[in-house]
Structure formats: structure tokens, C-alpha cells
Amino acid sequence: MFSELLGRIAEFIAEKPGVIVSITAVILIISAISASNVEFGGMDYEEFFPPGDEVYTQNILYEKNFGVEESAFIFIKADDVVKRDIYEYMLELEENLRELDEVRSTISPASIITELNNGTLPDDETLLRVLSEKYASGLLPEDSMALIMVQLSTGDEEKVAEELERAVDFIPKPAGVTVELTGTPMLQHQITQETQENLRFTSSLSIVFMILILFITFSGAVRRKLTAFIPLLISIFTVLILVGYLPLLGVRITSIISATIPILIGLAIEYSAQIQSRYEEERRDGKDRDEAVVLSVTRTGIAVVMAMLTTVIGFLSMAAPRIPTLAWFGIIMSAGLMIAYVLSVTFLPAILKCIDRGAEKVSRREDETGVLERVLEVISEFTASNPRKILAIAIILILLGSYASTGIKLETDTKKYAPSDLPAMVRFRELERVAGGQYIFTLVLSVDEVNVETLRKADELANYIVEKEELVYRYDSLSSLMKQFLGRIPESDTELQYILSRVPEEQLTRYLSGNLIAINFYSNADTHDERVDLWRNIEEDVRFFGWSGDFYLTGSSVIMAHLGEVMRGSQRYMTAVAYFLIVILLFSVYRSLTRALTPLVAITTVIGATNLFMYLLGIKQTMISIALNSIILGLGIDFSIHVTERYFEERERYSPIDSVRRTIERTGKAIVTSALTMAGGFGATSFSTFPALSDFGILALIAIFFSLFSALTVVPAFLMISERFRNRGISQAMKNFQMTGNIEVS
Numbered sequence: 001m002f003s004e005l006l007g008r009i010a011e012f013i014a015e016k017p018g019v020i021v022s023i024t025a026v027i028l029i030i031s032a033i034s035a036s037n038v039e040f041g042g043m044d045y046e047e048f049f050p051p052g053d054e055v056y057t058q059n060i061l062y063e064k065n066f067g068v069e070e071s072a073f074i075f076i077k078a079d080d081v082v083k084r085d086i087y088e089y090m091l092e093l094e095e096n097l098r099e100l101d102e103v104r105s106t107i108s109p110a111s112i113i114t115e116l117n118n119g120t121l122p123d124d125e126t127l128l129r130v131l132s133e134k135y136a137s138g139l140l141p142e143d144s145m146a147l148i149m150v151q152l153s154t155g156d157e158e159k160v161a162e163e164l165e166r167a168v169d170f171i172p173k174p175a176g177v178t179v180e181l182t183g184t185p186m187l188q189h190q191i192t193q194e195t196q197e198n199l200r201f202t203s204s205l206s207i208v209f210m211i212l213i214l215f216i217t218f219s220g221a222v223r224r225k226l227t228a229f230i231p232l233l234i235s236i237f238t239v240l241i242l243v244g245y246l247p248l249l250g251v252r253i254t255s256i257i258s259a260t261i262p263i264l265i266g267l268a269i270e271y272s273a274q275i276q277s278r279y280e281e282e283r284r285d286g287k288d289r290d291e292a293v294v295l296s297v298t299r300t301g302i303a304v305v306m307a308m309l310t311t312v313i314g315f316l317s318m319a320a321p322r323i324p325t326l327a328w329f330g331i332i333m334s335a336g337l338m339i340a341y342v343l344s345v346t347f348l349p350a351i352l353k354c355i356d357r358g359a360e361k362v363s364r365r366e367d368e369t370g371v372l373e374r375v376l377e378v379i380s381e382f383t384a385s386n387p388r389k390i391l392a393i394a395i396i397l398i399l400l401g402s403y404a405s406t407g408i409k410l411e412t413d414t415k416k417y418a419p420s421d422l423p424a425m426v427r428f429r430e431l432e433r434v435a436g437g438q439y440i441f442t443l444v445l446s447v448d449e450v451n452v453e454t455l456r457k458a459d460e461l462a463n464y465i466v467e468k469e470e471l472v473y474r475y476d477s478l479s480s481l482m483k484q485f486l487g488r489i490p491e492s493d494t495e496l497q498y499i500l501s502r503v504p505e506e507q508l509t510r511y512l513s514g515n516l517i518a519i520n521f522y523s524n525a526d527t528h529d530e531r532v533d534l535w536r537n538i539e540e541d542v543r544f545f546g547w548s549g550d551f552y553l554t555g556s557s558v559i560m561a562h563l564g565e566v567m568r569g570s571q572r573y574m575t576a577v578a579y580f581l582i583v584i585l586l587f588s589v590y591r592s593l594t595r596a597l598t599p600l601v602a603i604t605t606v607i608g609a610t611n612l613f614m615y616l617l618g619i620k621q622t623m624i625s626i627a628l629n630s631i632i633l634g635l636g637i638d639f640s641i642h643v644t645e646r647y648f649e650e651r652e653r654y655s656p657i658d659s660v661r662r663t664i665e666r667t668g669k670a671i672v673t674s675a676l677t678m679a680g681g682f683g684a685t686s687f688s689t690f691p692a693l694s695d696f697g698i699l700a701l702i703a704i705f706f707s708l709f710s711a712l713t714v715v716p717a718f719l720m721i722s723e724r725f726r727n728r729g730i731s732q733a734m735k736n737f738q739m740t741g742n743i744e745v746s
Contacts, residue, residue, distance in 0.1 A: 002305070003298060009345065010297035014290040017350035024347045028237060031244025038243055040195050041252035042188030043414050045559055048566070048623055050322040055562040059554045062444055065513040067151075072164055072183035073431055074148040076108075078176050081146040082129045085174050087113070087121050090148060093171050097150055100167060102160045107506045108148040109136035115504050135484060138476075141434035151506065152185060161189035182427035187415070190422045191255060194689060199258040202684045203239075206262035207232065209680035210269060217673045218273060222280050227355070231272040234348055238268045238340040242332065251332070255417065256325050256624050259685050259693050260332045266681015267311070267333075267635075268340035270674050271304045272348050279352050289356055293349040306589070307638045308341050310582055314634015317578035318627045321570035326627055372669060379712050380664035384657045387717035394605040394714045401608025404615035410528040410567060411620035412560040417692035439531070441472075441521045441538055442555035445547065450512065451493050455479050457547075459489060462519050465541050469523075471534050477519040478511040523557065531561040563623075571626040575607075578630035582637060594722060595648070599640030601718050602710040603633055609710075610703045619699065622692040628699055635678060636707030639671045643715045656723055660716040668712060675708040 013020055049056040062068065074093070078086060090110035097103050113131050114121055122128045132140055139147045152160060164186070168179055210232045219228040239261055246253065278300040282292035315337070318330030383390060411417070418425060445461075447454040459479035466472050482489050482499055490496040500508065511518050521538065525531045535558055542551055579600065586596035607629050619625070646667045650659035679701055686697030 006298050006345065007294070010294040010349070013297070013346060013350050014293040014353065017293075017353045020346050020350035021354060024237070024343070024350075028240060031241045034244035034247055035240060037247040039247070039252045040192045041254045042191040042195075043255060043417060044188075045414065045563070047254070047325040048323060048414070048563055050566070053562075053566070055554075055558065058552055059559055062442065062518070062552075062554045065444075065516055066511075066518055067509045067513075070152045070160075070184045072150040072152060072160075072181060072185055073427075074150065074168065075178075075180040075182070075427065075430075076146040076148065077144060077178040077180070078174075080143055081140070082109075082125070082132050082143070083174075084121060084123070084125055084128060086146070086177060087128065089171065089174050089177065090146065091121075093168065094148060096167050096171055097148075097164070100163050102152050102163065104151045104153050105506045106148060106150050107139070107504065109139045109146050112136045112139070112504060112507075116502070137484075145434060147431075149506075150183070158189050158192060160185040180427055182424045182431055186424040187418075187422070187428060190424045191418050194419055194422060195253065195255045195258050198255070198689050198693075199253065199261060202258075202262040202688055203265065205687055206265040206681050206684035207236070209684060210235065210265060210677065213673075213676045213680050214269070214273075217676060218277075222276070223283070227276075227352075230276060230348065230351065231269040232265075234272040234340065234343050235265050235268040237343060237347070238336055239264055241339050242336045245335070246332075251328055254325065255690050255693065257329060257332065259624065259688070259696065260329060260336065262684040263681040264333060264336040264340075266677050266679070266684070267337060269677045271308065271337075271341050271344040273673070273677070274304055274670075275300045275344050275348055276352065279349065283356070289353045293353055297345050297349055304344065305341065306641065308337055309585060310637050310641070311634040312337055313581045313585065314578050314630050314632070314637075317574045317581065317630040317634075320577040321566075321573050323566070323570055323623075325623065326570070326574075329624070329627070372672060373665070376665050376668040376672075376712075377661075379668070380661040383664060383713045383716050384660040384720075387720040390713050390717035391721060394601070394710070394717075397605050397612065398608040401611035405611040408611065408615050409618075409620045410564040411622050411692070412528050412531075412563040412567070414623075417622060417690060419689045419691070439523045439525050439557045440555050441523060441534065441553060441557050443519045443521065443538065443542065444552050444554060445517045445519070446550040447515050447517060448549070450478075450496075450515065450517065452490055452496055454517070455482070455489055455496065458517055458519065461542065461545050461547060462521075464545055465521060465538055468541055469521075469534060469537055471523045471525045471530060472521045472538075473524065475519055475521050476511070478508075478517055481507060481511060520555070525557060528561065528564045531557050532564065535561045567621060567623060567626050571621075571629065574627060575629040575633070578633040582633055586641075595644060598644050598715060598718055598722075599637045600633075602640045602714040603636050603707065605710050605714050606632055606636055606703055606706045609706045610699060613702050614699060617698075619695045622695065624692055624696045625699060628696070628703065631700070632703045632707065636703065636711070639675065639707055639711035640715045642667050642671055643711045644719065647716060647719050656720045660720060663716060664712050671708060671711060675704055678704050 045056070076086065076090060087110035090108045091114065094106040094108060094111055097106050109132050110121065112135055113128065116131065116135060122131065139149065141147065150164070161181075164181060168181060173179060211229065214228050214232060218231070219225050222228045242264070243261070251257070275296050279292050279296040282295045283289075287295065312334045315330040315333040319327035415425065415428070420426075443462075443465075445458055447458075455478060458477065462475045462477055462479070466475055479489055481503060482496070485499055485503060486495075490499055500512075510520075523534060525534045535553060539553055583596055583600065586599065587593065590596055610628065610632065614621075614625075643663055646663040647659055650662045654662060682697050682700035682704060684697070685693050686701060688694045688697065
């Protein structure tokens with residue numbers, strides 16, 4: 001049925017190529033207009049958790065109850081910042097900032113002292129220093145630095161960052177004062193800008209790689225050298241159409257999603273290269289243009305669609321865990337590959353006919369033995385002679401890879417996914433240094449009533465946890481706020497209520513919301529394993545202490561710890577789904593369990609080898625690298641399918657050893673070309689300025705070349721060994737039949 005559809009499409013293309021070219025041109029123009037509206041975005045934890053995730057939902061509830069919004073930090077630097085003119089500058093700057101729609105509140109040493117001193121700053125700088133050290137020390141980490149914390153409402157991060165920068169530049173600074181900004185909006189704004197620059201760079205690099213690869217591997221397959229680059233044109237058109245659809249789907253290009261573009265440039269070339277190669281072959285055999293179009297589409301289109309389906313399965317399995325950023329990555333890649341296939345079986349043959357005006361018959365050239373051919377001969381000889389050794393090595397790699405996978409570390413701090421030299425990132429690390437780190441666990445306690453008794457008990461619990469847990473070095477809470485203003489915990493409820501009325505609301509809401517009290521524990525847990533252990537330990541500490549009310553633990557460190565659990569679970573789930581769907585597809589096509597499982601043996605070896613290299617190179621798992629197993633299954637299995645198909649074709653006429661040799665020597669060149677185009681797309685991401693994408697590109701390159709080598713060695717070896725076992729079973733059955741008259745196949 002599908003072959004009949006391809007036949008009708010091919011006949012229409014051969015008859016009216018101009019119509020196909022015109023329709024494609026209109027689609028490209030519309031896509032180009034739409035692509036101009038594409039939006040870029042930063043990295044948000046919301047994109048890394050499935051909808052309704054309990055831990056992440058709990059964190060949102062905490063932020064809502066305690067008014068936790070995005071924050072920006074303004075560094076005020078001078079030789080000595082505790083000066084009246086600098087404090088006056090901070091007050092003026094805060095007043096200007098509060099006029100912005102996106103700013104909810106601001107707080108600084110100057111605003112704290114002003115509120116405590118009846119709305120004015122002390123004229124005496126000695127008194128100013130005493131009050132600052134007593135009540136605003138948290139915002140004065142050093143004598144040479146003061147912090148202004150700006151609480152922001154949710155909005156356009158790029159707009160917020162630009163308005164904050166304009167507001168800071170608008171107020172004249174005192175002599176010797178330097179002002180710098182950092183925080184979530186500035187960081188996300190700079191990540192967004194870097195994503196755009198990185199996308200332009202990696203896409204351009206991918207195109208350069210494709211030009212080189214096509215020139216080396218494909219220029220000999222075409223009659224006119226310039227037409228060797230038509231597959232790249234198809235690839236670029238694919239990306240343009242795909243990007244044009246993104247605004248319609250409401251998808252922003254984040255740093256992770258941006259990797260789809262250079263990868264797709266490499267992958268999309270394979271389909272058009274195969275169809276164009278067949279067209280050129282038919283023309284060399286003397287076929288006219290119309291016949292060459294029909295034959296190239298009908299005879300190559302079905303094989304190409306099988307390769308596309310296995311690849312699409314690998315990418316679509318990324319949507320199985322329902323993690324938004326992975327789901328969109330897989331959907332975008334799958335959509336791009338389908339667009340590439342449609343263009344390859346429609347626009348490509350149409351344009352080939354339009355530009356192929358030569359009616360001459362070109363005789364077939366004799367194949368020349370080049371370096372690649374000689375290498376393939378060596379591989380075929382080795383594989384045919386050593387199938388048992390090859391399978392033994394494959395099993396060892398699978399076992400070592402399985403063991404190594406348990407030792408691969410996780411990177412759940414998404415700030416480390418971004419370039420470390422971004423100005424906002426450099427200042428963020430400075431903020432962590434002066435503020436004592438940002439690995440904070442927030443314990444939210446439910447109390448019947450906020451009084452002195454509950455305050456004391458919460459303070460005892462906080463001290464107990466700090467003393468018990470080595471990684472926790474201090475805490476902030478409502479009780480520590482009382483100690484800051486009073487020097488001790490209030491002795492009566494009346495005194496407590498009086499102090500609460502005097503504390504600035506911006507400070508109070510950090511720790512108190514109705515009958516909920518928040519305690520922030522500052523820790524040195526800078527690895528995933530430490531954060532997971534500390535999360536569980538604090539929960540056990542609260543129970544052991546005997547806290548009678550409800551409680552939950554949240555905050556950025558808990559989110560990071562939980563993200564690791566989500567990553568590991570998602571990786572297992574995606575891999576299982578990809579395996580299952582590919583087995584179902586192959587079995588439904590071949591109706592043979594051996595043929596369905598043979599390609600998976602090679603790919604499992606590749607996954608083992610990739611895990612082993614990941615462990616040896618010390619590369620950590622990130623939110624994008626966890627999808628590598630399913631991507632390997634989708635991409636690498638294509639090589640194994642080609643080898644398996646050709647082996648059974650050759651086996652009808654030759655012995656197993658000769659079939660292996662002929663399969664590798666005749667199929668090897670085609671899959672080497674496919675592997676190189678894949679490597680070009682993924683290789684471009686290895687030059688990304690984003691560490692997570694760079695590591696992903698390196699791992700993908702390792703996986704692609706192992707997939708190629710495994711297809712040329714492990715697959716033939718497995719086919720030879722499995723055939724020997726079948727023949728041995730048949731021989732044993734014949735002996736049993738001769739002895740007992742019953743056939744029993746072992």
C-alpha cells in the first residue's frame with residue numbers, strides 16, 4: 001500500500017516537477033516569515049519535572065505561601081560602603097527601582113536602618129555603622145560591599161533585566177562606587193543571549209562539516225560536483241520549515257532545544273543522499289529523467305522510511321517520562337526528520353529533474369579501491385575469522401558498561417549547564433562566596449499558633465540539626481531574626497508581637513506565613529549524593545527530635561536532589577520504551593525474532609561502551625545526556641539493520657564467511673557515509689559554549705562511531721554464531737530422529 005502511494009507520488013513528480021518546486025517555495029517563504037517570530041528562553045527547573053510532580057509542586061506552594069519570587073541582587077562596592085552618601089545613593093536607587101512595574105519590593109542596609117530610625121538616616125556615621133552591624137549584617141557581607149535585594153514579580157526576564165540595568169544607570173553614583181547586577185533575571189537574560197549566539201555558531205559549524213563530508217564522500221557519486229551539495233540544501237530547508245512551526249506551537253528555543261538544529265542538519269542529509277545516489281545510479285544505467293525519478297523514489301523510499309521510523313522511535317521515547325524539555329526535544333527532532341523525508345521524496349527528485357538537462361547516457365565507472373575499501377576489507381576479514389572473540393568482547397563491554405553506569409555522577413545544578421564566564425554567572429559565584437553558598441534546605445513547620453513557646457521549640461530543632469549534620473553550618477529563621485533585633489528570643493507573647501510589628505515586612509515574610517514557619521539551613525552539600533543524603537537526614541532528624549506538627553522540606557537543594565531521582569528514573573524508562581517499540585517494529589516487519597533482536601545486540605554493546613567512556617572521562621549525567629541511550633537506539637540501529645538485511649541477502653548465495661565479507665565490503669561504504677553525516681551534526685554540538693551540550697556532543701560522537709564499528713563486527717559475528725547454533729540444533733534433531741523416530745530440536 002505504501003509502495004503504491006510512493007509510486008503515484010513519483011509519477012506525479014516526474015510529470016509536474018515545477019508544481020512541487022513551486023509549492024515547496026511557498027512553504028519556505030511562509031516558514032521564513034514565521035521563523036522571524038521564534039522566541040528564545042533560558043533554563044527553568046519547571047521544564048525538568050513532569051506535570052504534577054509532588055516535590056516540585058510542594059516547592060511552588062512554599063514560594064506562594066512565603067512570597068518567594070525571583071530576585072535580583074545589586075552589588076554596591078567601594079573601599080568602605082558604610083558611608084552616609086553611599087546609603088543615600090542606595091535609598092535613591094531603591095526608590096527608582098520600586099517605580100518599575102516588575103519590582104515588588106527592595107531591601108538594603110540603608111532601607112533597614114531608615115525604617116528603624118523613624119524614616120531617616122543617622123547623621124553620625126559611627127551610629128550608622130553600629131546600627132548596620134547589628135540589624136543589617138546579612139546585607140553587608142564585607143566592609144567593601146553592600147547588597148540590595150530586589151524582589152520581582154513574574155514577567156519577561158529579558159525585559160526585567162534591561163529595565164533594571166537602565167534604572168541603575170540612571171542614578172549618578174558617588175565617587176569611587178561600583179555597581180554590578182546579578183540574580184535570576186540577569187542570568188536568564190544572558191543565557192538567552194548566549195543561546196542565540198551558540199545556535200548560530202553550532203549551526204554554521206554543522207553546515208561547514210556537512211560541506212566537507214559531502215565533498216569527500218558524495219562528490220564521487222554524482223555526475224556534476226556541484227549537485228553533491230543538494231542534500232545539504234534539503235537539510236537547511238528542513239530546519240527552516242521546522243523553525244517556522246515553533247512559534248505556532250508556542251515553543252521557545254532554550255539552550256537544550258537549540259541542540260536540535262545542528263543535529264538535524266546532519267541527520268536530515270542521510271535520506272536525501274540515498275535517494276539522490278539512486279537517481280544518479282539510474283541515470284548512469286541509461287534511464288531517462290522520468291524513469292530515474294520513479295525508480296529512486298519507489299525503490300529507495302521504503303528503505304529510507306524504515307530508517308526514519310527507527311530514529312523517530314528513539315527520539316519520541318524521550319517524551320515517555322513527560323518531562324517538558326525532553327519531550328519537546330524528541331518531538332522537534334522527530335518532526336524534523338519527517339519533514340526531511342517528505343522533502344527527500346518530493347522536492348529533491350523534482351529539483352533533480354529540473355536541473356538535469358543532459359540526455360546523454362553515462363557509462364558506469366569501474367569501482368576503484370581506495371583507503372576506505374581497503375579498511376573495510378581488513379574489518380571483514382577480521383570479523384569473518386573471529387566471531388567468537390568479537391562476541392566475547394561485546395559481552396565484556398556490556399558488563400563493564402553496566403557496572404560503570406552505577407558510578408556515573410549526576411549534575412543537577414542547572415547553573416553549571418551554562419557557560420561559566422557569563423558576567424552574571426561570575427557575579428553569582430561571588431554572591432555565593434560572600435553570602436556563604438546557595439545550597440539551602442528550607443524546612444517548613446506547621447504550628448497551631450505563633451508564640452514564644454513554638455518559637456523556642458523551632459529554634460531548638462534548628463540548633464539540633466546544625467549540631468548533628470556536618471554539612472550544615474548555619475541557619476536563618478524567625479528566631480534568628482528576633483535575636484538580630486532584640487539580641488535574644490522574646491520572653492513573652494506581647495514582646496514577640498511588638499518585635500514582629502517593628503520588623504520590615506520584606507524580612508518577616510521570608511520566615512513567617514500564617515501558621516507556617518520557615519527555617520533555612522545553609523549547607524556545603526555541593527554534590528548530588530550529598531544533597532540527597534542531607535535531605536533524607538534532615539527529615540529523619542525532625543522526626544527523631546519529636547516535632548509534633550506537620551512539616552516538609554523544600555528549597556533549591558531539595559529540588560536539585562529530587563531532579564537526580566527524576567533523571568535516573570526517566571533514563572531507565574526512556575531506554576525501556578525505546579527497546580520495546582523498536583523490537584515491536586522490527587518483529588512486525590521481519591516476522592523473525594532473530595532478525596528483530598540482532599540489531600539490538602550491537603546497540604546494547606554501544607550503550608555499554610558509551611557508559612564506560614562516560615565513567616572513564618568523568619563526564620556527569622545531565623538532563624540532556626540521560627536521553628542518549630534512546631537516541632543511540634534510534635540512530636545506531638539503522639547501521640545494524642542495513643548489515644543484517646545485506647547478510648541474509650548474500651546468505652542465499654554464499655557461505656556464512658563469504659556472506660560476512662561481501663556484506664561489510666559492499667554495505668560498509670554507505671553506512672560509513674551515514675555515520676559521518678551524523679557525526680557532523682552531533683560533532684558541532686561538542687563545540688558548544690554550554691558545558692552540558694558540549695559533553696553531550698562528545699558522548700554522541702563516541703556512540704556513533706561505536707555504532708558503526710559494532711554494526712560491522714558484532715552484528716555479523718552474532719549472525720554467524722546464531723546460525724551455527726541453529727545448524728547444530730538441526731543436526732541434533734536429525735540424529736534423534738534416526739535413533740528414536742522423533743524430532744526434538746534443542
